[in-house]
Amino acid sequence: MANIINIETSGKVCSVAFTKDMALEKQWDDDRGMNHSTALAPFVEECLEEMHRTDNKPDAVAVSMGPGSYTGLRIGLSMAKGLAYSLYVPLIGVDTLKILAVKAMFRNIDWKGNEILVPMIDARRMEVYCAAFDFALNEVLSQQALVLDKDSFSGLLQDHDVWFFGDGAEKAKSVIRSPRAHWIDGLLPMAKDMLALSEKALREEDFLDVAYSVPTYLKEYNAVIPVNPLTKTLR
Numbered sequence: 001m002a003n004i005i006n007i008e009t010s011g012k013v014c015s016v017a018f019t020k021d022m023a024l025e026k027q028w029d030d031d032r033g034m035n036h037s038t039a040l041a042p043f044v045e046e047c048l049e050e051m052h053r054t055d056n057k058p059d060a061v062a063v064s065m066g067p068g069s070y071t072g073l074r075i076g077l078s079m080a081k082g083l084a085y086s087l088y089v090p091l092i093g094v095d096t097l098k099i100l101a102v103k104a105m106f107r108n109i110d111w112k113g114n115e116i117l118v119p120m121i122d123a124r125r126m127e128v129y130c131a132a133f134d135f136a137l138n139e140v141l142s143q144q145a146l147v148l149d150k151d152s153f154s155g156l157l158q159d160h161d162v163w164f165f166g167d168g169a170e171k172a173k174s175v176i177r178s179p180r181a182h183w184i185d186g187l188l189p190m191a192k193d194m195l196a197l198s199e200k201a202l203r204e205e206d207f208l209d210v211a212y213s214v215p216t217y218l219k220e221y222n223a224v225i226p227v228n229p230l231t232k233t234l235r
Helices: 036-053 070-087 096-105 154-159 169-173 191-203
Strands: 003-008 014-020 023-030 060-064 091-094 116-122 127-133 139-147 162-165 181-184
Touching: 003 036, 003 070, 003 191, 014 036, 014 191, 023 036, 023 191, 036 070, 060 070, 060 191, 070 091, 091 096, 091 191, 096 116, 096 127, 096 162, 096 191, 116 169, 127 169, 162 169, 169 181
Parallel strands: 003 060, 060 091, 116 162, 162 181
Antiparallel strands: 003 014, 014 023, 116 127, 127 139
């Protein structure tokens, strides 16, 4: 009996899901934008109350590790670490791009099984965080921060039907022109979509270090400090 608390805060939606033996028991979602610092703690509290009410004890805490929003990822991982430590259960890290790939696999599409799946997360301007997976979730193209242009994925598109999705895929539509390029709209990573990957990690005892694990950022964070025109000096 595997009871897992799943936390997803990498993007615009803050979500928590209680999953049990490859089934979703209950979920909590907030899609009002970057509201994670306000929404996450109450969701986790409600999740714990639901598990207590149904006489279920957590076996693990799973968290989406990115790539994605720097702030969202830090909030999610900090909460997951605190939970895992206080509950004396393992901490599981789940790759956000794989969450999207698995979600795409379960879409009602006539899959042949030889397609390439390319999840994309918006990284501002024409840049996306992306990777390419086959249907065994092997990386055909490693995770990276990529600036999109007309030649992006041209090698894969020569030999495969390639499906693009995620909140960064809309930008790819404007530059990638190929009859072998296909699109799935509206796919966002959610905590409920983590269950297959978090269950697999629990079975294989693939756990994170509660003290030292960090999110997958793919590139360094560059903070922009606004200039106060009243204190700005002329040179």
